[in-house]
Amino acid sequence: MVKERYKIDGFLVFYIIVAAQVGVGVLGFQRVIMSKAGYDGWITIILTGILFHLAIYIIYSILNRYKTDVIEIQRFIFGKWIGGFINLIIAFYFLYNSVTVLTTFIEVIQVWMFPTLSSWVLGFLFCSLIYYIVSGGFRVVTGMCFLGFFITIPLILFLLFPLEYSDFVPLLPIIQKPIGSIVGAISDSMISFMGIELLLIFYPFIKNPEKSQKSAQFGSLFTTVLYLLIIIITFGFFSEDQLERTIWATLSMFKVAEFSFIERLEYVTVTVWVFVVVPTMILYLWASSRIIKRTTNFSQRKVIICLLLIVLISIVFINSRIEINYLNQAVNYVSFYLIFAYIPILFILSKLFYRKYRRTMK
Template sequence: MVKVNDQVPALMVFFLISAAQTGVGVLGFQSVINKYAGHDAWISVIVAGLGFNIIIWIMYRILQNNDGAEIVSIHKFTYGKWLGGILSFIFSMYLILTSVVVLRTYIEIIQVWMFPYVKVWALLLLLIPLIYYIISGEFRIIVGVCFFGVLYPFFLIFTLFYPLKYSNLTNILPILDHSFTEILQSSSLAIFSFMGVSTLLVFYPFIRESRKSQKFAHIGNIYTTFLYVFICLVSYIYYNQSELQNILWATLGLWKIIEMPFLARFEYVGIATLFFSILPNVALYLWASTRSLHNLFGISHKKTAVFLLVIVYIACIITGGREFISFINNMTGKIGGILLFGYIPILFLINLIRRKVKRNAS
């Protein structure tokens, strides 16, 4: 049971959800979702955002039906000790994998755009102690990092108005030129950018008056959806379709054309500022994994955090090459899609049946 002093106001769920969903994906998701729906892929982002609002609603039904328990306890009640433990362990491994993907992708961007000769292990030695400090302490530290991770990079939104004067609105016309199936296929590719909502299943008990927090979770998801739609629209009217097929990080390309008398490379500012979005993203995933494994095996939170960070350090070092990083990005997105849109609704139904059976038996 979480102490009242360790809980945070319901409003903070807005920042937790937004921070969890705003990560490295903002730099290059436009080219990924462009695969099926083309210039209509911005509509796919809206569809994905609406889909995640449904998933958030289902998550809250699960959590509230189980009196605010987190995912490990819910699994144990629904499936029993062993099967529930295995599923909780798989969920924790998924969170670790996602944190590795986000951290390694960001390091690759630093290597390509800023410091081509910097070593992965050297950057990690700078980042790992900071991440450990965040995830090994109280949950309030996580919330504070997420709060600044949403507010501080906010000014970058206004920088995207600059490329509009070089844009061509006809690049997104005619609207709805693709089939609903193609739009759904592109929506499935946008899942990776929104996957952070899965951490709600872990941090829910740390929310004071948690039942009132649902509206803030939905608002956070809507805010993130509008953010991605705006970035997508700006990119799609600036680049044509052939350019989008050959550009990897479209957002950095938008920043590259920004001219200032005192600053030659604005994309450096963008990459550095986005660190404050990447940090809460990675920290929240790792904290949720640490918390789940702590509850599952009873090992102290700090020891679990050290163990997981060693795994992350090794995984990031052995993961290299654009093709392999792209592969694990795609794989993680597919796993996240199965977990959120496949497993979560199934868990809701099985847990509901299990509760009714137990109620009738008692």
């Protein structure tokens, strides 16, 4: 059981979901979706958002039934050893996600700001900051998500500048691509929406968690609307050929905004985006360390140090665009099967085993 003083209010789940979903992927997700769905990519965003709303409902159905996190649920359904093994796989999944987020963002910093700065230097600075935040506990992690939301939300206004040079005629007629291509692009958009699976771990840290689903749904809705706004502006600003050659489309659009007192607005954007990337990473690393602590009984602080060392070593060896692209593709596919295959299976199993669980708890 989690002590009351370590819990957060239900409305803060909104900020956690937004922080988990809106990460480094928002800086360049458009090109990947365009490659499959063309100008109908905005439909893919809507479909993906709807699926994630359904996934949040399924996750809460599982957790509300058992009143605990997925760590305990999997132990009960699959047994101590198999359940523990599955828990460690999920912990590795969260660790893998954190490596992907940080390596991708370090590439952004090197490309746009400091091309000669070593990856391990940036990695060490980020890992030191992450350790300081995660070691403070889940309430501190939540506070960082809350702070990051209000610091970065004004950046959305700068995306209105490209509207002056946009042409939305190419978006018509609707459904230019085959339906299969539009639906098939959902798996490529997963990295932009993933993060709701963290609910499986931090659910016990919410006060009256059964009532927090509305906040989680609003958080996912905010993410969907944000991505929809960005991708429509992008499709109006770039031609299809231009977008195919632009890796960081969102950052490129920030260059359109001009102010007499700021020469390179994208520098400011990348700097402020630290408050987006760091909350995403601390959530994943906190979840990974929490699972390992509950499964092995190791101290969470010692676990987080080991995880950060793995992240730092990974950054040193993964530094090319091809390798980073492979990381992102792998995360897309793994998160797709976790959220839309394993979680529904767990939902069915949780219903089948619930009567036995109630008898055990009496």
